[in-house]
Amino acid sequence: MSETRSNSRPVRVGIEAVFYSLAHVPDLVRYGSKPLRELRAGPGLNEKLPRQLRDFSAATAYAPHQVYIGNISPEQLRELPKPWYEKLIDGATAQGRFGELVDQNRFYALLAGADQFDLVKFEEQWFKQHAALFSCGRAPRLCSLPEIKARCAEGALALYSGEQLVGAFESGHAEDANLSADVLLENLSAKVTAGHSLRLALSGLGIDPGEIDYVISCSEEAVGDRYNRGGGNLAKAIAEDVGCINAAGSDVKAFCAGPMYAMVHGASLIYSGVARKVAVVAGGSLAKLGMKFESHLKNNMPVLEDVLGSFAVILASAKPNQTCMRLDSAAFHPVRAGASPQAMAEYLAERPLAKMGMKLTDVDRYGVELHNPEITVPSGSGDVPRTNYLTLAALAVMRGLIGKNQMQDFVHARGMVGYAPTQGHIPSAIVYLGHALQALKSGTIRNALLIAKGSLFLGRMTQLSDGCSFLVDRNEP
């Protein structure tokens, strides 16, 4: 958004619903990018890794996951004893106020139901006993165990349930690396997890999928073939999977900042009248499973990156008193800004707030990169949200809004502890939207500023970072 815009009238787009899901897939951790490479290099890990995987009840009772699905607030999490992976929540349920956990058997059923190209096959007896009750969409391709073994011997990815071989995932082309089994498993996983969140967002609202007329996917996969790597439009595949028969779609990509850009694009479609109801969705990142697993093994912790995160947001025209995103607050990190954290804070927080006549201290809650520190600290990656909050607090000190001795108070009052799995796009501010809406509805906060960053330099096309932010509040007169 232009900094020179002088329009002071709030521009709001309604947030009808947000839903998050976590698919717990411990037996796919081996296919995360890091574990896959390390397991090939050190076969001894093949025995060690499975011993450190959690079961579904432990993943459900893990406090950060309970925050993710809305059963515990981020403020409550701060007070809970650590380590969270040992101090599990008694009586935790897989269903939350705005999200749910999905177990691996159900995830396998979703994969089978969404596979239109006979990529995945399951052993018949196992599937009927454990996954058939979750079947939806296309009928699963079932076969015998010897046939599964034969497919795996020919190069298919082996799908396990614990130690039991239960399925095979094949490539989609004999020569095209973009259609190899591991790439297609990653893509189909993103499709089904995003679809699951969208389905539940719509059913929670009580609206027919046919009412959605545009879907934007901001997942982290790269769908395409050798002539159009990353060609995309997973959005339309998700729309089809969910039954949004009147919808078209497209993808928005911007590394971890993708969801925030997607929200701005979606809100713009609504406000301009191009679309009436837009779904912004993202599926989970298979590549990031087990990304820090070595440090977790080293510290005798469970492998905490065993979930695929996804979300769906439904946007429509703003209604009175509804929780909304302020389209006029949308801010991007321009090329000229430079890559320092301070520049990020200036361009994504201070300047857009100033445009609306607000200061850093007028924001009740900041949603930043909310990576769970219990995942990142053991590997030496630090407490990412805390670093982000301290940068904002330091900028507030530099501007004379607070004293240096008030920085910790700023972080405590306007920040939170991280609780999101390290799924890249998921922790990047969008994960807080569900709690932000709850807090806005209850009056706990008046507003929240969501700030996401994207590491463009990882793609080796530019040295730049990137970022996007917007404010959420209530549509009050």
Add this chain to the structure above:
Amino acid sequence: MVKGKKIIAIGERDGVPGPVIAECLEGAGYEVVFQVTECFV
């Protein structure tokens, strides 16, 4: 004392980016042979 010393600069997105480290060190007389910014999440 530092003139001509070879340096590898590894920056971090939420901290100090690689190009910034490289610029400072080059200004001090080091020879930066490689710089990169990493994202550890």
